[in-house]
Structure formats: structure tokens, C-alpha cells
Amino acid sequence: MVNKRYVARRFALMLASLFIVITILFFLFRQVPGGPMSAFTNPRMSQAARQAVIEQYGLNDPLWRQYIRYMVNVAQLDFGQSFYYGSSVSALITDRFLNTMSLMLTAFTISYTVGTYLGAQLGWLRGTAKERVGMVVVLFVRSMPVFWTGMVILYVFGFQLDVFPIGGMRESTASYDTTTAKFLSTDFLYHLVLPVFTLSTYYTGLPLLLMRNNILEVLSESYIDTARAKGLTNRRVLFVHAARTAILPVVTAFAIAIGFAVGGQVLIEQVFSWPGLGREMVQASLRSDYPVAQGAFALLSAIVITMNFVADLAYTYLDPRVRLGES
Amino acid sequence: MRKMGAAGAAIGSVSIAGCSGEQTTTTDGGGDDGGGGSGARVVEEDLPEERMMDDVIHLAYTEQYNPGRYQANRLVDQRLTDEMGIPTVTDPVEATVVSDREESGDYDIVTYRWSANNGEPDSIIVTRFASDGSENWTGFSSEEYDEIAYEQRQETDDETRQELVHEAQDIIGEQRPENQYLFNEYYYAFRSDRFEEDSVVVTDTGLRNIWNYTQIEPKNEEGNTIITNNWDPSDQLNPLNANAIGPSRNWVPTRFMHDFLIRTGPELEAQPWAATEWEWEDDTTVTFQLREGMTFHDGEPVTASDVVWTYEMMLDLEPPAYLNNVVQVVDSVEQDGDYTVTFTLEEPYVPFIKTTAGIVPILPEHYWTALMEETGTTEQPWQITIDDDNPVVGSGPFQWGTWDQGSRFEMPSFDDHFMAPNIDRRIQRPLSTSDAEMEALINGDYDLLDYWFGDTQQLQETVEENDSLGAIETLGSGRQSAWVNCQRPPFDHVPMRQAFNAVVNDTQQTIIDEAFDGFGQEARTFINPSLEFWHNEDTTFFDGGIEGATTILADAGYVWDEEGNIHYPEGMTGK
Numbered sequence: 001m002v003n004k005r006y007v008a009r010r011f012a013l014m015l016a017s018l019f020i021v022i023t024i025l026f027f028l029f030r031q032v033p034g035g036p037m038s039a040f041t042n043p044r045m046s047q048a049a050r051q052a053v054i055e056q057y058g059l060n061d062p063l064w065r066q067y068i069r070y071m072v073n074v075a076q077l078d079f080g081q082s083f084y085y086g087s088s089v090s091a092l093i094t095d096r097f098l099n100t101m102s103l104m105l106t107a108f109t110i111s112y113t114v115g116t117y118l119g120a121q122l123g124w125l126r127g128t129a130k131e132r133v134g135m136v137v138v139l140f141v142r143s144m145p146v147f148w149t150g151m152v153i154l155y156v157f158g159f160q161l162d163v164f165p166i167g168g169m170r171e172s173t174a175s176y177d178t179t180t181a182k183f184l185s186t187d188f189l190y191h192l193v194l195p196v197f198t199l200s201t202y203y204t205g206l207p208l209l210l211m212r213n214n215i216l217e218v219l220s221e222s223y224i225d226t227a228r229a230k231g232l233t234n235r236r237v238l239f240v241h242a243a244r245t246a247i248l249p250v251v252t253a254f255a256i257a258i259g260f261a262v263g264g265q266v267l268i269e270q271v272f273s274w275p276g277l278g279r280e281m282v283q284a285s286l287r288s289d290y291p292v293a294q295g296a297f298a299l300l301s302a303i304v305i306t307m308n309f310v311a312d313l314a315y316t317y318l319d320p321r322v323r324l325g326e327s
Numbered sequence: 328m329r330k331m332g333a334a335g336a337a338i339g340s341v342s343i344a345g346c347s348g349e350q351t352t353t354t355d356g357g358g359d360d361g362g363g364g365s366g367a368r369v370v371e372e373d374l375p376e377e378r379m380m381d382d383v384i385h386l387a388y389t390e391q392y393n394p395g396r397y398q399a400n401r402l403v404d405q406r407l408t409d410e411m412g413i414p415t416v417t418d419p420v421e422a423t424v425v426s427d428r429e430e431s432g433d434y435d436i437v438t439y440r441w442s443a444n445n446g447e448p449d450s451i452i453v454t455r456f457a458s459d460g461s462e463n464w465t466g467f468s469s470e471e472y473d474e475i476a477y478e479q480r481q482e483t484d485d486e487t488r489q490e491l492v493h494e495a496q497d498i499i500g501e502q503r504p505e506n507q508y509l510f511n512e513y514y515y516a517f518r519s520d521r522f523e524e525d526s527v528v529v530t531d532t533g534l535r536n537i538w539n540y541t542q543i544e545p546k547n548e549e550g551n552t553i554i555t556n557n558w559d560p561s562d563q564l565n566p567l568n569a570n571a572i573g574p575s576r577n578w579v580p581t582r583f584m585h586d587f588l589i590r591t592g593p594e595l596e597a598q599p600w601a602a603t604e605w606e607w608e609d610d611t612t613v614t615f616q617l618r619e620g621m622t623f624h625d626g627e628p629v630t631a632s633d634v635v636w637t638y639e640m641m642l643d644l645e646p647p648a649y650l651n652n653v654v655q656v657v658d659s660v661e662q663d664g665d666y667t668v669t670f671t672l673e674e675p676y677v678p679f680i681k682t683t684a685g686i687v688p689i690l691p692e693h694y695w696t697a698l699m700e701e702t703g704t705t706e707q708p709w710q711i712t713i714d715d716d717n718p719v720v721g722s723g724p725f726q727w728g729t730w731d732q733g734s735r736f737e738m739p740s741f742d743d744h745f746m747a748p749n750i751d752r753r754i755q756r757p758l759s760t761s762d763a764e765m766e767a768l769i770n771g772d773y774d775l776l777d778y779w780f781g782d783t784q785q786l787q788e789t790v791e792e793n794d795s796l797g798a799i800e801t802l803g804s805g806r807q808s809a810w811v812n813c814q815r816p817p818f819d820h821v822p823m824r825q826a827f828n829a830v831v832n833d834t835q836q837t838i839i840d841e842a843f844d845g846f847g848q849e850a851r852t853f854i855n856p857s858l859e860f861w862h863n864e865d866t867t868f869f870d871g872g873i874e875g876a877t878t879i880l881a882d883a884g885y886v887w888d889e890e891g892n893i894h895y896p897e898g899m900t901g902k
Contacts, residue, residue: 033424049569052647056707085562085732086570087712095732159766166763168734172554172756172772175729175737273759275560275733288423 003323010312014305021301022074025294026067032288057083070294079295084287089295093277097262097299099169100269100276102183104261106192107199112254115204119211119250120243124234126216142205147267150198154271157194164194167273195272199265203257207250214246221245248319255311259304367878369886371894378894380817381901383407383415385809386434392422396807398842399508400438403809403834410873411830411880412893413817429464435812436827437464440511442531442805443854445685446595448861449678451853452476452495456504461651466814467504481675483607485860488677493863496852500867503824506831507850508807509839510857512800514783514846516768516790517775519797521550526749527797530593531804531857535579535777538593541724541748550750555777556764557755560733564719566688567709569648579777580736580755585688585721586629588615588668589680595804595858597680601629601689601722602668610675611658615684617666622743623691624726631662636692638670646709652683694720724748733757765789768796784844802857806850816901822883825869826876833872 054060058069073080079089118134125131158166165171169191176182218224219242227241264278277296284292315322385404390397400417407415415436420428429437444450454460457476458468472495479491499505515534517527526544530536535557545551561577563570566585571577589605592598602615621629638660641653656679658671672679698717699705713719718727724744728737735756740748758764761781767773769789779786790796809831811818818824832851839847848856852866869875884896895901 033420033427049647049650052645052650053569056647056710081710084570086565086568086710087714092732154763159770162770166766166770166772167758168756170734172735172754173552175731175735270759273757273763279759280733286421286423 007313010309014309017305018298018302022071022294022298023067025297026070026290027063029285029288029290029293030063032285057081074298079298080291082284082289082292084284084289084292089291092280092292093295093299096275096277096280096296098179098183099274100262100264100278102188103192103195103199103268103274103276104264105258107196107203108254108257108261110196110200111203112207112250112257114200115207116211116243116247116250118204119208120215120238120246122208123212123215123219123242123246124238138205138208141201142209144202146198146202146265147271149202150195150268150271153194153198165191167271169274195268195274198272199268206253206257210250210253211243211246214249215242218242218246245319248315251314251318252311255307255314256304259300259307262300262303367874367881369881370889371886372889374886374888374894377900378897379888379901380413380893380895383413383435383817384433385415385417386425386428386437387417387419388422388425388439389419395842395844396438396440396508399807399834399838400809402838402842403508403831406830406834406873407827411826411876412887412891414892429810432464432466432812432814435815435818436809437812438508438807438809440805440807442803443858443861445591445681446531446804446858447678447681448492448854448858449480450682452492453480455853456495456499465504465810465812467499467502468813469498469502472498472502480677481610483610483675483677489860492854492861493865496854496863496866500852500863502821503828503869504811504813505853506809506811506824506828507835507852508809508831509835509843509847510806510850510855511803511843512846512848513779513803514787514798514800515776515779516786516796516798518550518768518771518773518795520795521546521774522797524797527799528593529799529801531595531801531855532575533777533801533803534775534799535575536593537583537590537724537746540583540750540753541746544749549771550774552752552754553750553774554754554756555773555775556757556767557736557777560757561730561736561755562732563713564730565709565711565713566690566719566721567646567648567711569646569709572648572686580725580738581688581719582723583725583738583753584624584719584723584727585690586621586723587686587688588634588684591681591685597685602684605680605684608669611672612669613672613679614667614669617668618745619666621722621745623694623722624720624741625691625694627691627693629689629691629722630665631668632665633692634668634689635660635662636695637687637690640690640695640708641687644706644708646707648709649687652686656683688721691720691722725753728752769793771795782844783846802848802855804855804857806853806855808850808853816895816899820883820899822879822885826879829869829871829876829879830873832868832870833875 058066070080077090079093081087082089082092085092122131122134125134154166157164170182170185170187174185174187176185182188215238224237224242227237262277263281264276266278266282268274269276269279281293281296284296385400387400388396397419404415404417407413425437425439428434453476454462456463456467457473475491475495475498479488479495482488482491513533515529517534523544523546526542527534528536528539528542530538540553543553557576557579559574559576561580563577564581565571566581571581586601588600588602589597590600601618601621603618605613605615607613617629617631617634623629638653638657641649642657645654656672656676658673660671661669663669670679695708698711699708702711702717704711711717714732715730720727722744724741724746725738725748726741728739730736735754737752737754739752740750755777758767761779764773764776764779765781765786768776787798790798811824811827813819813824818827835849839845839849851868852863854862856862856864869879871878880893886894886896888894
């Protein structure tokens with residue numbers, strides 16, 4: 001089981017990694033050529049106006065002073081104001097984060113549920129014609145670039161058949177009073193179908209292959225023979241005895257995938273005009289909107305680091321043989 | 328073996344001009360295509376290394392950003408390199424880097440599109456080319472020009488001012504800090520099954536203009552709500568923020584929700600709006616008569632005191648966005664009764680009508696003072712976050728509806744306005760690819776396209792195939808141009824700029840046909856013919872193509888080595 005001292009130490013390490021990541025991000029973005037002022041193009045600002053804005057954002061201070069100010073604010077969970085939007089970075093990122101997570105979590109939940117189940121089945125069916133056909137289909141789908149699949153699906157169901165919307169998160173004329181109403185509306189679910197279908201088709205491959213390989217390994221273990229000898233049904237042997245062991249790496253993969261889900265699927269967000277965090281991160285980097293870019297990447301790293309930790313902890317519950325932090 | 332013409336070039340290019348053409352004829356400069364057509368080329372052996380021209384850096388937007396412009400740049404750069412022996416390198420960088428490098432002078436040629444602000448030529452004449460112009464990044468400097476540039480902005484007589492503006496174009500035409508690629512033409516599509524085609528108004532900014540949105544006549548229920556793209560989603564709608572009055576994704580909705588003393592009309596002329604008339608009392612005093620009976624969206628009346636408050640607040644707090652056209656221009660503003668406002672200017676400034684009265688929104692004093700108080704932002708109100716909680720309250724033909732930043736912005740029309748729109752509301756809703764935008768127009772999700780950055784020919788074909796679509800073409804107010812860095816070699820030397828102009832002019836037709844699918848007109852000056860009154864169609868330019876360019880350079884003493892590489896005249900060196 002989990003050792004409390006170990007958890008505390010891991011937690012401290014996590015904070016240290018985050019500190020390093022945020023520091024690197026701070027300096028990295030400022031090394032990129034171009035500056036935040038150049039986002040104000042057409043007609044561009046006059047020198048005087050530009051100078052005034054630069055001073056307003058404190059960009060004329062020495063870098064080290066800007067850094068200290070930033071770190072002090074971040075420690076208080078204040079990520080500052082976006083140069084581009086002029087509004088609070090936290091509010092902006094929260095909004096885009098919800099959009100992205102509603103898309104990515106739905107897709108991942110579907111892929112990992114379906115993938116794990118089908119993977120186990122394919123492992124069990126090893127050597128049969130069904131398995132060979134199954135593997136070809138999986139590899140085929142997995143090899144298609146996701147943005148391409150997205151465009152084909154959009155073309156067929158959106159452009160040609162006109163049964164699903166061609167982009168965005170809701171009808172142009174729809175407006176909702178609360179965030180909850182927005183995400184629970186059928187309108188939203190309707191817009192979610194195509195991107196989620198595209199993403200889950202693509203992401204199902206990984207847990208499926210992982211599960212299949214693990215099942216193959218586990219099936220050769222002697223406790224499986226014991227289970228069979230007891231006269232258990234195939235189904236019970238597969239899902240209660242074999243799958244429980246085989247699922248461990250899938251859990252890690254799932255946890256890490258969720259971490260990266262924050263970054264969204266930039267290409268899919270682009271194809272389906274989804275106002276997610278992934279596109280925002282790319283745009284913010286191109287616009288040299290440092291506060292937004294830094295905030296978004298910091299959130300991404302924080303979640304990846306945390307999810308890794310969570311995956312480790314989850315192990316100890318799923319597999320009683322695993323003990324963390326004991327030498 | 329040294330050719331005659333070149334030896335004497337350093338003494339004076341004028342005296343040489345006559346003879347260099349005949350005496351120095353040679354064609355075998357650069358081998359295969361290097362010397363082609365360059366009869367005037369002067370070829371010499373053993374030229375000193377330091378006179379060889381370094382790479383000419385053509386700072387450019389990326390191909391992805393604007394494919395047409397990028398192709399045009401490649402065409403010009405290739406001709407300079409292959410046919411003129413001027414080693415030109417296209418240097419594509421991200422949009423945010425272009426302006427930084429341009430302002431720091433880190434380029435030789437830079438290309439983009441630019442237009443006169445609100446149809447007022449002063450925004451180019453002074454800001455871009457006067458020695459102390461705030462956007463004079465070419466570093467061009469001429470006393471003769473400066474004099475004319477400042478004189479035109481003080482000239483209240485239109486005819487005299489027109490002459491000065493023409494003269495300014497001619498000087499720039501002769502000196503060539505700017506070399507036009509083309510005047511862009513645009514093609515805009517809309518649902519002709521939902522609107523009366525005659526009621527669609529197109530201006531230099533396309534369909535996204537207030538005249539169109541107030542006059543367009545819906546044929547049916549579907550036409551009552553206009554859903555459009557608007558390119559990038561709006562991101563800043565605080566009318567005092569610099570970002571709200573710059574890029575059109577913000578400027579368009581901001582202009583629709585506010586009123587201005589005047590508006591620039593479809594022909595780019597100043598038209599009465601919140602002011603029914605105005606009069607120059609002397610060089611520095613102008614009086615506006617406000618329209619009576621106007622109200623803000625919250626029902627409060629619009630009066631002279633709101634106008635005075637808006638300008639005085641700007642003079643007092645100095646928002647960066649209004650430094651140029653208010654803080655540096657206006658001395659004081661006074662009201663006389665509820666409907667008369669008089670401005671006293673620091674010095675005579677004729678563009679005031681269009682670039683100040685036409686651009687400064689009339690803000691409701693009662694709303695903004697309360698908003699500044701509530702948010703504790705009394706010193707820098709341009710920092711206030713404007714959103715559904717703190718919406719815009721203006722008096723314009725459209726009012727604030729709901730804003731789901733990044734997804735949609737809805738503006739219901741304001742029925743009590745003196746120019747109340749015929750439609751019920753406008754919704755802007757971005758899609759991220761032009762294919763999706765076109766599909767949305769075809770299947771009726773969009774009613775019209777405010778922007779089209781996709782393939783124009785493709786859009787044209789789609790409209791022709793589809794009975795329910797209509798389209799309208801227009802000449803924009805801007806031009807694509809290549810500006811050169813007049814502060815460093817090689818373009819600090821006028822003949823080099825003139826030769827560059829000859830090459831660009833010779834390439835224009837190809838640029839229009841190949842890179843812009845025929846949507847454009849040949850351009851010789853920085854003022855677009857859509858600003859008919861100010862456009863000088865007889866502006867000096869240089870022709871003759873490669874031959875002409877070579878003659879200009881040879882006359883100025885430039886020579887070529889046997890490999891066809893250009894060298895500076897004697898006594899001059901590169902960077």
C-alpha cells in the first residue's frame with residue numbers, strides 16, 4: 001500500500017518539476033523572435049501608442065524583474081492578463097479547457113472502454129481468422145492521420161449528407177444562460193458527434209493493441225491454467241482473471257493520455273472549428289501572447305505530472321503486489 | 328579591359344547618361360539567361376570585392392499567411408537575381424516578426440498590404456513618408472516632400488489640397504521608397520435567395536460596412552438574421568483599447584455598436600452621422616451640430632455633454648489608441664447647449680473630420696463613469712474587460728447581445744436608431760477553414776461572407792453554379808506594395824530604387840494574373856483609385872522592364888562582372 005512519506009516526497013518533487021517547467025517556459029517564450037506588440041497589426045499602432053502599451057504591461061522592465069513578478073503572481077495562482085485579449089488568463093484558459101476536455105474526455109472514455117474490451121477479445125481469439133481480420137482493421141484505422149479522417153468524415157456527414165453540423169460547438173442562433181446548460185444541451189451533443197467519432201476511432205488503437213499484447217502474455221501464466229482447471233467459463237477466465245492483470249499498462253496509458261488531452265488535438269480542433277485550448281496555445285505562441293502561452297503550457301505540464309503520479313498510485317490499488325516507496 | 332562609361336561614372340552620372348548606352352553595349356554578362364535583354368549592361372573585369380553587392384533581404388510573410396503575396400515576391404526576387412544580377416533572397420517569417428524587423432530596419436525590401444485610414448490620404452502622406460512620420464519605417468527623408476506633406480494637412484480648400492496631395496504622390500513616385508505590386512480587387516458572396524440584390528452595399532472594406540448592414544433588405548424570415556464569418560473571432564471590444572480599433576475583427580463590431588460624429592460613406596466621403604452638419608470657423612476651430620432625438624441603447628439621450636466628456640476624458644487619460652488623432656490634435660472641446668460642440672485644435676489639421684470625428688466613438692458619460700468607478704479603473708479605462716457582465720452601451724445601429732468569445736457574437740439591431748437596420752440581428756461565427764466557410768454559405772448556415780481568404784476563383788465558380796448565391800466585386804482601398812529600406816545600401820541610392828520600380832512594374836501583370844487570379848489592377852502610386860479625388864493617375868513611375876532598369880543603373884555607374892553579378896559604382900560599397 002501507499003507510504004505517506006513517499007507521497008509527501010513525490011509531491012515535493014512534483015512542485016519542484018513544475019517550478020522548473022514554468023521557469024523554462026518564461027524564458028523560452030521570450031527568446032522567440034517578434035514581440036507581443038506586433039500582434040496589433042493593420043493598421044499598426046504608432047510608436048507612442050506602442051510605447052505606452054509596453055509600459056502598461058511592464059515589458060520595458062529588465063527580464064529578471066519581470067520573472068520575479070511573474071513567479072510571485074503564479075505562486076498566488078494569478079497568471080496575469082492576456083496581451084491579446086486584455087482579459088484574465090485564468091478565465092480564458094478555464095473556458096477553453098472546458099471546451100477541450102468535453103471533447104477529449106468523451107473521446108478517450110469511449111476509446112479506452114471499447115479498446116480495452118476489444119483488445120481482450122482479440123487476445124483471446126489469437127490465431128483465428130477473426131483475429132487476423134481484426135488486426136488488419138485496427139492497424140489500418142490507426143495508420144490514418146487523424147486530421148485526414150476528420151476531413152473525410154466532415155466531408156461525408158457534414159458537407160454531402162448534411163446530417164451533422166460542419167463545425168463549432170453549438171448552433172449560431174443558440175444562446176445559453178449558464179455553462180452547465182451549454183454543455184448539457186442536445187445542441188452541444190449534436191455538434192460533439194463528428195469530432196468525437198473521429199478522435200475515438202483513432203485513439204482506440206492504442207489501448208486495444210496494448211491490451212491484446214498483455215492478454216497474450218498473461219494467458220501463458222499458470223494461474224490462468226488453474227482458473228481453467230477449476231472449470232470456469234471462458235468469459236470469466238478472460239475478464240475476471242486475465243484482464244485484471246493485463247489492464248495495468250492501459251491504466252498508465254489512460255492517465256498519461258488524459259494529461260496530454262489538455263493540449264487538445266490541434267488539428268481536430270482546426271478541422272471542426274472547435275474553440276479549444278490546443279488551438280489557443282498555438283495561436284498564443286504565434287502572437288507572442290506570453291501570459292496565455294505560459295499559462296496554458298503550465299497547466300498542461302501540471303496535469304501531465306499529476307496524472308503520472310496518479311497512475312502510480314492507482315497501481316497500488318489495482319495490483320496488491322506493487323508497493324511504493326519501500327526499499 | 329575597362330569600358331569607358333564606367334570609368335567616368337563617379338564624376339557625374341548625368342554627363343555619362345548620354346553615352347553609356349552606346350559605348351558599353353555587351354550581352355554576355357551572366358551566361359544563359361543572365362544577360363538576356365540587358366543591352367545597357369556595363370561589364371568589367373577584376374572588380375574589387377568590396378564593390379560586389381551583398382544579398383538583398385526581402386522580408387516577407389509566409390506562403391501560408393498569404394499565398395498570392397508570397398508568389399508575387401518570389402517572381403520579383405527571381406527576376407532581380409536572374410535577370411538583373413542583384414542577389415535577392417526571399418526571407419519569409421511569421422507575421423509577428425515582420426513588423427519587429429521592419430521597425431528595427433533589419434531588411435532591404437518588405438512587402439504587405441496597406442490602406443489609407445478611413446479614406447484620408449494624410450494617414451499615408453505624413454505618417455508613412457514625412458521624415459518624422461510615426462510609421463515611416465523606410466527611413467525616407469526629403470525636405471521638399473516634408474513641406475508639401477505638412478502643407479496639405481493644413482489646407483482647408485479641397486482643390487488646393489488635392490494639388491498638394493498629387494504633388495506628394497509624384498515626389499514619392501520619383502524617389503520610390505514604395506513600389507506597388509497591385510491594387511487588389513475583391514469578390515464577395517451572399518445568399519441572393521434571402522436578400523434583395525440591389526440593397527447590398529459594397530465598399531472598400533467589402534460587405535462588412537455599416538451601410539450594407541443598415542440597408543440590406545431581407546426577402547424572407549431567413550434573411551432577418553445575418554450570420555457571417557468575420558475571419559478571426561473578436562477578442563477585444565472595449566472601444567478605448569488599441570486592439571479594438573485596429574484589427575477589423577474587433578473594429579467592425581465596435582463601429583456597429585457606436586455612433587460617430589461623421590462616418591465615411593461608400594465613396595469614402597465624409598457623411599453626416601451623429602452630426603448633421605459641421606463648419607470650419609477658422610483654421611483651428613470646427614463646430615458640429617448634433618442630431619436631435621438620439622438615444623443610447625439603455626434609453627438615455629445622446630447629448631453634447633457625452634461628446635465633450637468622451638474627448639475630455641481622452642485628453643485627460645491619454646488612451647494609447649487615441650494619442651495620434653485626439654491627444655496630439657485637440658486643444659479643447661466645448662458645448663453650446665445640448666446639440667452644439669466646438670473643437671479647438673492645436674494647429675490646423677484638415678484630416679480631423681475623417682480621422683478624428685470619424686473614428687472616435689461617442690461614449691455615454693453616465694455609463695462609463697459608473698463602469699470606471701465600479702471596476703476601480705479610473706486611470707486606465709481601456710483596461711476594463713468588456714464582456715456580457717460589462718457590455719458595450721453605445722448608440723449605434725446595433726447593440727450588444729451575447730458574446731461567447733471564440734464561438735459567436737450576437738448583435739440585435741437597435742430599432743430606435745435613425746438608421747435602424749432592416750434586419751433583426753447580426754451574428755458572427757467563425758469557422759476555421761475556408762472550405763467549411765464556403766460549405767456553410769452553400770448550405771445556408773451563413774448568409775454572407777464578410778471575409779474570404781480562400782481561393783477567389785473557386786468562390787466565383789461556386790457562386791456561378793449555385794442559383795441561390797450572388798456576388799459583388801469591388802476595388803479595395805489599399806495596395807500591395809514593396810517598401811525598401813532607404814537607410815542602408817543598396818536602396819539608400821535613388822537609382823537603385825528606380826531600377827527596382829522598373830522591374831516591379833514590368834512584373835505587375837504577371838503578378839495580377841498568376842498570383843491573384845486576375846483580381847487586381849496595375850498600380851503606380853500609394854493612393855488607390857477608389858479614393859478618386861486624391862488618386863494621382865499621372866504619378867511618375869519607371870518602365871522599360873529589365874532593359875530600362877539596367878539603363879538606369881548603368882547610367883548611375885553600376886557595373887557587372889563576367890558572371891553577371893552587379894557591382895556598386897566606384898566609390899560606393901555595400902553594407
